[in-house]
Amino acid sequence: MNKAVLSILVALPLAFVQSLLIAQESFPRTPSGKPDFSGNYDTSSLTPMNRPAEFGDREYYTAEEVKAISDGAANRLAYGDEPLDPDRSAPEAGANVGAYDGFWMNFGDSASAINGNYRTSIITYPENGRMPALTEEGKEKAAMRIPFEWPQEYTKGGAWWLEEPDVHPFDGPENLSLGTRCIYTGVASLPVTSLPYNNIKKVVQTEDYLMIYIEWNHWARIIRINDEEHKHVSHASYDGDSIAWWEGDTLVVETVNILNEAPREVADRRIVERFSRNDDGGIVYGYTVEDANYTDSYSAEVSWRLTDKEPYEFACHEGNHAMAGILA
Template identity: 35%
Template sequence: MKKAILCIATFLMMANSFAAETGYITPRTEFGAPDFQGTWTIATQTNLERAERFGGELVISEEEAIQIEARVQARNEASNRPSDPNREAPTTGRNVGGYNTFWMDPGERLAVVNDEIRTSILVDPEDGRLPYSEQGRTLFAAAMQQRQSYDGPEVRPLGERCMVGFGSSGGPPKLPVLYNNLTQIVQTDSYVVLMAEMNHDARIVRMNQDHQQPSLNPWLGDSVGYYEDDTLVVVTTNFHPQQSLRSSLEHRFYGSMEMEVTERFTRTAEDTILYQFTVDDPRVYSQPWSGELPMNANGEQVFEYACHEGNYALPGILAGARRADSEGIDYAPTDPGQ
């Protein structure tokens, strides 16, 4: 707990220092609170954990960033080329995929925080890696293994079943995914609504209230908030047990029902919110861990996210597994991004 408080205090000093340096004056709502309303995107090529190729460095030069982003652009252009109509059929038993690049929107730029180009969303621990305990690694591995099961609908990933968005798109903490990275924020004097584009996951933050009893475990957890000067602070507990594994193509972590997430939203410019978070879960991690990334103003309207209207494909998925069982065929591996 002391470590978590230290992480949050460090974030507070950083956010206040940056606002003071820029001279930015946070706009206010009609009821006097700092105004975060609008549509924001967290799409970025920066991953949750830091890749080994960065040698432990959190910040890279503009020249290095240009090279990385150029490779991303080249890959996107190659993927957007028309498919060869005479191509061979997919290999038997392999996952044939379900989307082409047209539908993807993971972002093409690395995250920039305090004018620094970041190699990871994680800033603490300093090595940019999740600090799993031995027990935590066991829990994470077991959850990942269950994702390969097709015994029934209840063991399929939540995103596949359209219960909540993939990964941790709705949070907390909010992390970017392969597409639909918008968040619409609406404020009243009693509530703040954080609506994620993916699955229309609306997290309703009760302002200046106590948490509900621990026996109530809603999707996305139980969030309460308060204002600290120009910062919105949101504390979330009582997570749903089925939401323990947050897994997308690039970001995945495990959180127990005992996890507590503290988020901080600080507007640092007209078009930027600095989003910071600390995860405290002693059942899974050897210490609290913290991250930060920008939420950039988008100005777009958030359209309906239908998610297959209940996902009609699920009976086919399970029927295919039963057919594979009867014929002794191995399943195609589940895409880790689902």
């Protein structure tokens, strides 16, 4: 073989490796050399939380499937933005009358890419890509929680709470859910999940702290880095107590002392989150939840994409006319 050709074949892999190293080092770092995750991120994703049954044990989408997901999202957005006929007839009794139109929604425009691969589910454990089952006690707690958090969706028919002497979901603001009261939205904060809108997160990092500003409900998580001890359980809060440490270039965050909304109690729950760099410059956000209400732990992984968008001020109280109407 020609020596020049051989040298090119040998050099190509080396050049490729070097380019990867250069790309890796192009990520910003703190003065101590740790990755600096500061920035704004879009955490929306069209990857389903649970793997659809038709995929069986298949872990990744094909390129064609990824394109179909993005195309479908674009088509739905265009359809949702079409003007409505002002002379349309009323929907059938009990039908879904909808909510916001497409302009207000941001489900995402693509599946979640992690180092170039697109999983068929955000859940990575159990291996079937689906959430584990609830325990019997977990089922009882879930049944009790639904009427208090979303009483209008509790399908007993009609004003069911008038027939239950010990249930008073609309007697005062304290009986309404935290979300309705504009206080806290757990699924937006811990662990972070993709939602219909308000998916922008702002991260500010120093050597000793990581702050994640949550757009939905104007919430800020303050995570202590290299603090070896959690606060006493008497300091339990809705987003728990979080401490973090470095494992190489991955920031590991452990959260305990998480306060449940209903029933109001400190949850038997431990959440471990992992923040590392994605190959597109964003964040690979992974987490594992150990929850006594489930028959097994579960893990998930999703990408946070860098964005130049700023989070909106979540002026929920100022516009919360519905709660005042409910209590009137």
